[in-house]
Amino acid sequence: MSRGMLVAGNWKMNLDRREAIALAGALAGVAKPSSPVEVGIFPPFPWIVPVRDIVANLHIAVGAQNCHTDVSGAFTGEVSAAMLADVCDYILAGHSERRHIFGESDETVGAKVAAILATSPRPILCVGELLNERNAGRAEEVVARQLDAGLASVAQEDVERLTIAYEPVWAIGTGVAATPDDAQAMCAFVRSWLIERFGISGGDLRILYGGSVSPDNAATLFGQADVDGALVGGASLKADSFRAIVAAANA
Numbered sequence: 001m002s003r004g005m006l007v008a009g010n011w012k013m014n015l016d017r018r019e020a021i022a023l024a025g026a027l028a029g030v031a032k033p034s035s036p037v038e039v040g041i042f043p044p045f046p047w048i049v050p051v052r053d054i055v056a057n058l059h060i061a062v063g064a065q066n067c068h069t070d071v072s073g074a075f076t077g078e079v080s081a082a083m084l085a086d087v088c089d090y091i092l093a094g095h096s097e098r099r100h101i102f103g104e105s106d107e108t109v110g111a112k113v114a115a116i117l118a119t120s121p122r123p124i125l126c127v128g129e130l131l132n133e134r135n136a137g138r139a140e141e142v143v144a145r146q147l148d149a150g151l152a153s154v155a156q157e158d159v160e161r162l163t164i165a166y167e168p169v170w171a172i173g174t175g176v177a178a179t180p181d182d183a184q185a186m187c188a189f190v191r192s193w194l195i196e197r198f199g200i201s202g203g204d205l206r207i208l209y210g211g212s213v214s215p216d217n218a219a220t221l222f223g224q225a226d227v228d229g230a231l232v233g234g235a236s237l238k239a240d241s242f243r244a245i246v247a248a249a250n251a
């Protein structure tokens, strides 16, 4: 299989400056240049630059957790993908906390993906259903809707820059991950959607699973055919647990 894996740590709004720098330094040796497993970390905005300086020689990619849809302008408090392009390898778009706490619509998320693709970082589009949507048998319908809108304006030549993260909302921060079978089933659904939309190159895209990934469940999740890594929240805040998850991806 040509697509490598990605283990991405989403630090969310956690860690003060000293803690962020300490954690970045403690990740020395986690990523191996010879390994097909890529490692990335997503610090809060103000720590992106100092963290990047620390991990620059550690083969660890750095990403942002969000961006604005415009390049510049009167948008107090916002940061554009074009600005982040200088300091980031990746930018998340449509994380469930952006969608459900900050009210980002599917269309806004699509505009963010387009804004990221217009610059140099690679977008990671996050999709995933709520518990009531899953219980109602609508999980695939919801994920397909988010993919439709999130990738609406992606040109064929940009397809290979995409990564998708399937994160069922009910699994995020709850300690209850999707079962490996359920994670695999939805990641396979996402892959078939990508192939239908983008052809064979869509099938080569990395699809991550996210939601309560831990050192205990990572190996089984990574053993699934269509799970190409993880977006890790809580377990990425401790060097030991993040290291163990990366090790599971390498095994």
Ligand code: PGA
Pocket (backbone or CB within 6 Å): 010, 167, 171, 172, 173, 174, 175, 210, 211, 212, 213, 231, 232, 233, 234, 235
């Ligand atoms: P979690 O978060 O690992 O703490 O469940 C995952 C995420 O929100 O990306």
